[in-house]
Amino acid sequence: MSYVHRSLRSEGVRVGICSNLCEPYAAAVLRGFPKMDGYAFSYEVGAMKPHAIIYQSICSALAVVSGEMFDDRKQQIAMVGDSVKCDRDGPRAAGMLGFHLNRSGRGAVQDLVQFAHLVIESRHSHSVKLLGA
Numbered sequence: 001m002s003y004v005h006r007s008l009r010s011e012g013v014r015v016g017i018c019s020n021l022c023e024p025y026a027a028a029v030l031r032g033f034p035k036m037d038g039y040a041f042s043y044e045v046g047a048m049k050p051h052a053i054i055y056q057s058i059c060s061a062l063a064v065v066s067g068e069m070f071d072d073r074k075q076q077i078a079m080v081g082d083s084v085k086c087d088r089d090g091p092r093a094a095g096m097l098g099f100h101l102n103r104s105g106r107g108a109v110q111d112l113v114q115f116a117h118l119v120i121e122s123r124h125s126h127s128v129k130l131l132g133a
Contacts, residue, residue, distance in 0.1 A: 003113065004112045004113055004115075004116045005035070005036075007116050007120065008116055008119060008120070011119075011120050011123055012123075013119060013120075013123065014037040014038070014062045014063075014064070015036055015037055016036050016037050016038035016039060016040070016058050016061055016062050017029065017033060017036050017038075017039050017040070017041075017058075018039075018040040018049065018054060018055065018057075018058040018079065019040070019041055019042065019049075020042045020048045020049050020054075020086070021041040021042055021043060022042075022043050023041075023043045026041055026043070026044075029041075037061075037062055038058055038060075038061030038062040038063075039058075039061060040054050040055075040057040040058035040061055042054060045057045049083070049085075049086035049087070049090050050085055050086045050089060050090025050093070051090075052090075052093065052094045055079075055090065055091055055094040055096060056094065059077060059096075062077075064077055066094055066095035066096050076096075076097055076122075077091075077096040077097065078096070078097040078098075078099065078115075078119055078122075079091040079096055079097065079098050079099065080098075080099040080100075080101050080109060080112070080115045081099075081100075081101055082100070082101050082102075082103075083100070084100045087099070087100060087101070088100040099115060099118075101115065
């Protein structure tokens with residue numbers, strides 16, 4: 001289990017993987033990340049990011065309901081990934097928090113450790129669930 005995963009789990013954050021993935025690669029992902037709380041793979045769901053169905057699928061796998069962004073009355077679900085369209089804009093359109101992971105050093109989120117810290121800090125004032133891409 002990675003440092004990021006351990007840190008989030010210790011704060012009570014459920015962690016999942018939502019990925020545009022074809023079937024031959026699923027076994028490797030499951031071997032590499034066997035202790036996630038939920039998975040949504042495009043080949044199983046029948047939809048690819050940025051289609052809302054795949055985001056709804058990961059929410060279901062994590063037993064959470066997406067809602068209006070930044071709505072304190074609902075659970076907030078955060079997703080991070082390297083695609084603006086699929087990991088920031090798509091989740092936002094589906095009522096989730098979406099963040100672009102820009103490892104070039106020019107974005108708001110530059111690595112997963114930074115993202116985990118943002119989620120943990122936010123959790124002290126909101127109920128946040130993390131979705132990894």
